[in-house]
Amino acid sequence: MVIQREVSMASCQFLIRNRHQTVWYSRVIIPASLRTAFSGKRELRKSLGTPDKALAKRHSLDFWLDCQNGFDRLKENNNLNASFRNTDEFITWLSEHVHNQGEKSPMKDIDTTDALGRRHIIKLNGDTKAEAELAKQLHDDATVLILELKDNPEVLHDLLNLRDNHFPPTESPPETQTAVSEAIDLYIDKLNTQGRKGKKLAQRTLLNYQGRLEFWKVHFGQTPINEITLKELARIQTWITRLPVNFAKKGLSVQKAIEKAQNPEVKHKVISDKTRAEYLGQLKALLEYAFSSGMITADMAQHVEIPNTKQTKTVxxxxxxxxxxxxxxxxxxxxxxxxxxxxxxxxxxxxxxxxxxxxxxxxxxxxxxxxxxxxxxxxxxxxxxxxxxxxxxxxxxxxxxxxxxxxxxxxxxxxxxxxxxxxxxxxxxxxxxxxxxxxxxxxxxxxxxxxxxxxxxxxxxxxxxxxxxxxxxxxxxxxxxxxxxxxxxxxxxxxxxxxxxxxxxxxxxxxxxxxxxxxxxxxxxxxxxxxxxxxxxxxxxxxxxxxxxxxxxxxxxxxxxxxxxxxx
The missing domain is CATH 1.10.443 (hpI Integrase; Chain A)
Structure with missing residues (x-):
């Protein structure tokens, strides 16, 4: 038995939920060498049709194994010239070129990334069942470890960062580095010319978005946007709750306001949940734009939590x-x-x-x-x-x-x-x-x-x-x-x-x-x-x-x- 382990740049989950938190989806990373066949997409997603996590794990593993077989077939048969616009087309292709071949193509190895961001390459001499069981165990072990360390974020952060210090990256870095300030300027230009989600924005809304984005421009400055870490996002979501209310009207600069917010000992009146949601909402939108534009290779926006203001007591x-x-x-x-x-x-x-x-x-x-x-x-x-x-x-x-x-x-x-x-x-x-x-x-x-x-x-x-x-x-x-x-x-x-x-x-x-x-x-x-x-x-x-x-x-x-x- 040979087990090779590497660690990727981004933490990946093989199970995710839909936006309504009701149904589980399987998420499979497409190998970089095959992404041209998938219109440049990084991953495949499939609804597992169940809210039961244990059942979803089993269905997800089956889908993942099918994908690996399909990836192997694509690598072995470069003359197929296959092209897939979405997951459904790939599943149809699997049924025609893999499942209907009398037997599944032997899988040479399993290449998977667990919830800690660790990459595992598993070779068990073609024993697909044993490989699948081992892959599942590695994923489960990583999930258990994260749960055990949820109250010890420093140790968990160090564990996640092991990949940066001891292993070569497997994710492709962005073609060029983009400073946060430049990314914000590009995003603001997009909002002005194209709107958001295909809808033109009113001038008042545009100015509100721009004001929140200018706040983040001052905070991050010339920091490359692909260097924003999960730890930094976690810190932001902590100190933003202490941001002084109406700080600009009181003569405070953005930097001074952030300094006050980062000091838990300083007492002052803080922004409302609604205002906090606006700041974090624009940070999340910026990261989504950066990810879709290729400025970053990891979907960092999913780690920005927007407060639910529907239950907030208002005037x-x-x-x-x-x-x-x-x-x-x-x-x-x-x-x-x-x-x-x-x-x-x-x-x-x-x-x-x-x-x-x-x-x-x-x-x-x-x-x-x-x-x-x-x-x-x-x-x-x-x-x-x-x-x-x-x-x-x-x-x-x-x-x-x-x-x-x-x-x-x-x-x-x-x-x-x-x-x-x-x-x-x-x-x-x-x-x-x-x-x-x-x-x-x-x-x-x-x-x-x-x-x-x-x-x-x-x-x-x-x-x-x-x-x-x-x-x-x-x-x-x-x-x-x-x-x-x-x-x-x-x-x-x-x-x-x-x-x-x-x-x-x-x-x-x-x-x-x-x-x-x-x-x-x-x-x-x-x-x-x-x-x-x-x-x-x-x-x-x-x-x-x-x-x-x-x-x-x-x-x-x-x-x-x-x-x-x-x-x-």
């Missing part, structure tokens, strides 16, 4: 109460901002945005993108509506965008808005032939038109001298954030109008006595839920009348809007 957005609305719309004094200060925001936007949101439930950016020509009249019904669309351009010449496809919808204008003078305001804006905007707003760096208005409405600014500049609702005597008796954080912001409008409609009836359904509310609000049903609704007569009936149900009885009047 609860509250609707405005009747008392809040009475303070916000103080009859004839509305529009005369208390303790007003110059903010550079269009006064018309300050006047109309809260009113439009209260009587439509529309999102902030949906209102901000409106042009005078987006206020339309249905020729069949005479219903006047806001046409919320993602096609064409906004008044400032930039492309329109919406949250989701269900956001595309007509919203009938509430009679209260008409009485206050909204249509007069629209006519006033139409008269300005040089400016195609309904509201004179400027985009921020992330492409948002209403960011400044959102801050004016509910965000409190603290000056360098410690003075707090209150938002509009705070100046009206409305608390914008707090903590309830159970310790749950809450806030009120412009988005609270959506919750307010929905709560106001819920439970009411149409004139015919029928209750307004949740589906009807989702239709008007542009909710993503029930997307199959809401997507069917359009601008035809019957559906526009239904939308108007829902909108007309909005009624804030505690607020006197009769004395409010727009003055150009």
């Amino acid at each position: 609860e957005r509250l609707p405005f109460t009747s008392e809040d609305l009475a303070k916000m719309f103080p009859s004839e004094n509305y529009g005369k901002e208390p303790a007003a200060r110059k903010s550079g925001i269009d006064p018309a936007a300050k006047f109309w945005f809260p009113l439009i949101a209260a009587f439509t439930g529309a999102r902030l950016e949906e209102i901000a993108q409106l042009k005078p020509s987006d206020i339309k009249t249905c020729p069949d019904t005479g219903i006047i509506f806001l046409d919320i669309v993602d096609q064409g351009i906004a008044g400032d010449g930039k492309k329109k965008s919406l949250k989701n496809k269900n956001s595309i919808r007509p919203i009938p204008i509430h009679p209260t808005l008409i009485k206050v003078g909204f249509l007069d305001f629209v006519d006033h804006r139409k008269a300005d032939k040089k400016d195609g905007r309904l509201f004179k707003l400027k985009r921020d760096k992330q492409g948002r038109l209403a960011r400044a208005l959102s801050a004016w409405f509910s965000r409190n600014d603290r000056r360098k001298d410690g003075t707090i500049i209150k938002g509009y609702i705070e100046k009206c005597g409305i608390e914008s954030k707090g903590v309830d008796e159970e310790g749950q954080q809450w806030l009120k912001s412009f988005h609270s109008f959506r919750h307010t409008a929905i709560d106001n409609i819920r439970g009411k009836k149409f004139e015919g006595g029928q209750f307004i359904r949740e589906l009807d509310i989702a239709l008007v609000m542009g909710h993503e839920k029930n997307k199959k049903e809401t997507a069917k609704y359009g601008k035809d007569r019957s559906q526009l009348e239904l939308r108007k009936a829902v909108i007309d149900a909005l009624d804030y009885t505690t607020v006197d809007f009769s004395k409010l009047k727009w003055k150009s």
Whole structure:
């Protein structure tokens, strides 16, 4: 019996799970000399159709043995000119060229890599059964050893690194070394030109991704991306939990912030799970890109764990109460901002945005993108509506965008808005032939038109001298954030109008006595839920009348809007 052992550059598993963690897959490494026949692929994967690990091991071993026989046949018969696009094609070829030959081709040796990254070449004079049993035992021994050392990561790391110090590598290194900074630049360029997973990204999303990637560029710098180790990734996932919150706003550089995070003794407020998921998500995406681009030969991305934020306790957005609305719309004094200060925001936007949101439930950016020509009249019904669309351009010449496809919808204008003078305001804006905007707003760096208005409405600014500049609702005597008796954080912001409008409609009836359904509310609000049903609704007569009936149900009885009047 001759057993030759080598160790590969990357730790490989012969069993993996699908992304739902329900079914086991077998993973077989394709010898480097044969990868051209497999369109350059490094491995074959086959579903074993079972969640039972013990059964999956046996099926995986059978598949692995078949693959080795097939690899041997390919090596022995170079004139076959075989080519396989996927695992299924290779399995079909095996059945035709190996299994149907009367007997399986004798396997000269077994070449396998265990979970520790150790390569084993086993020769037992053609005794395939004994070879398979020994291979299985070597894999099992490696798995047991990893489990025994799971609480001793230093020893496990040293064991994994034995290959680097004592054995020649068997994995092909990347053709050229690429610095992490260069890899990030290439990945950002790909995101800008091709998007992610075939989907174009919004400017705000692109900038968010780029900000997280720039963080990793500073951290890794000119380090070759193929030199990032599993130990380094494990350390990152530890100290990233202690990264200071809003460190850039506090004047900390990336390096200083990382130094604080790497020191467990330093106490400070740390980033949320959501923010941590964003940082790690971009690191994982970068490694996936590097692997698919050939910058690294091991799939390091699979070792980056993204925190599950679905169960994370978040800040609860509250609707405005009747008392809040009475303070916000103080009859004839509305529009005369208390303790007003110059903010550079269009006064018309300050006047109309809260009113439009209260009587439509529309999102902030949906209102901000409106042009005078987006206020339309249905020729069949005479219903006047806001046409919320993602096609064409906004008044400032930039492309329109919406949250989701269900956001595309007509919203009938509430009679209260008409009485206050909204249509007069629209006519006033139409008269300005040089400016195609309904509201004179400027985009921020992330492409948002209403960011400044959102801050004016509910965000409190603290000056360098410690003075707090209150938002509009705070100046009206409305608390914008707090903590309830159970310790749950809450806030009120412009988005609270959506919750307010929905709560106001819920439970009411149409004139015919029928209750307004949740589906009807989702239709008007542009909710993503029930997307199959809401997507069917359009601008035809019957559906526009239904939308108007829902909108007309909005009624804030505690607020006197009769004395409010727009003055150009």
